[in-house]
Amino acid sequence: MTDGPARSPAPAANSTMRATLSRGIGLFALWIVLMPSAKPADLVVGALAAAGATWVSLRLLPPASGRVRFAALLALLPRFLWQSLLAGIDVARRAFAPRMRLAPGFVTYRTGFPRGQARNNFATITSLMPGSVPVGDGPDTIEFHCLDASQPVVEQMAEEERLLAKALVPGERHG
Amino acid sequence: MSTLVDLFSYVAIGAGAIFFLAGTVGLLRFPDTLTRLHALTKADNLGLGLVVLGLLPHVAGVLPALKLIAIWLLVLLSGADASQLIARAARRGEPRSRPGP
Numbered sequence A: 001m002t003d004g005p006a007r008s009p010a011p012a013a014n015s016t017m018r019a020t021l022s023r024g025i026g027l028f029a030l031w032i033v034l035m036p037s038a039k040p041a042d043l044v045v046g047a048l049a050a051a052g053a054t055w056v057s058l059r060l061l062p063p064a065s066g067r068v069r070f071a072a073l074l075a076l077l078p079r080f081l082w083q084s085l086l087a088g089i090d091v092a093r094r095a096f097a098p099r100m101r102l103a104p105g106f107v108t109y110r111t112g113f114p115r116g117q118a119r120n121n122f123a124t125i126t127s128l129m130p131g132s133v134p135v136g137d138g139p140d141t142i143e144f145h146c147l148d149a150s151q152p153v154v155e156q157m158a159e160e161e162r163l164l165a166k167a168l169v170p171g172e173r174h175g
Numbered sequence B: 001m002s003t004l005v006d007l008f009s010y011v012a013i014g015a016g017a018i019f020f021l022a023g024t025v026g027l028l029r030f031p032d033t034l035t036r037l038h039a040l041t042k043a044d045n046l047g048l049g050l051v052v053l054g055l056l057p058h059v060a061g062v063l064p065a066l067k068l069i070a071i072w073l074l075v076l077l078s079g080a081d082a083s084q085l086i087a088r089a090a091r092r093g094e095p096r097s098r099p100g101p
Helices: A012-034 A038-060 A070-073 A077-096 A116-125 A153-164 B003-027 B034-059 B062-092
Strands: A066-068 A103-108 A132-137 A142-145 A168-172
Touching: A012 A038, A012 B062, A066 A116, A070 A077, A077 A168, A077 B003, A077 B034, A103 A153, A116 A132, A116 A142, A116 A153, A116 A168, A116 B062, A132 A153, A132 B034, A132 B062, A142 A153, A142 B062, B003 B034, B034 B062
Parallel strands: none
Antiparallel strands: A066 A168, A103 A142, A132 A142
16 A cells, blocks of 8 residues: 555645645546537636636535545446446346345444545445445444345445545545 | 447447336335435446447547546436435435335
8 A cells, every 4th residue: 555645744735736736637637528629719618617616626625624546446446347237237136026135224334434525435435336325324334225134234345445445535624 | 340349339238228227117116215226326327337338439539438438427426426315315204114115
């Protein structure tokens, strides 16, 4: 696991600057992908839109609320695609089965992610996994609704959390 | 070669359509709000992913391909977030335990 400069607390101004730059560039790149045009007028509108989006994103999701290591997340992408395939097949099989095998129920999972951005990202990613949707949380728990509560959901979530802990970095400010 | 590519597209888009159908069947057949959410989010995400996969060989250039993938990712993200919001609201509005349907 590579830890880079994130471990040592960088000055707040520095991290805001870095977040502004990386989000601005990312959003402008997204604009170019969605609106492929090299006309100067289009690029100006794109730059303005990206600047506005960056400003909103910094307001709604300040850098102090946590970080995502995109490289680490990208490394987990094949696994998520595979899980997403299993999730779709699982639900399709149940939907088409003449006698639906459903044993829905709630499972409470104890998580190491503090309340905040990292936990929200974790919940969003787990909602794409087979058989579970997050429905609520406590101070250190997440409640999942499961299509089949007899499955080893807690063990599965612990494994996901172990892998995702490398990619989702909680911030010092929660909530 | 192009026949093979076409075949791949037919299979992927056909499979995608089947997953969309599965999501809708689940929406109609599953017993309550939360189980229906499972059906919609998981089956439709996969369905859209397969349709995008099937269309990728037919777009001209890298940018349109990235655009298709970006659309899929945005739908994935908004679907996951919306389903969580609905699930949390449904959970709060529901008694702690209730008899089956």
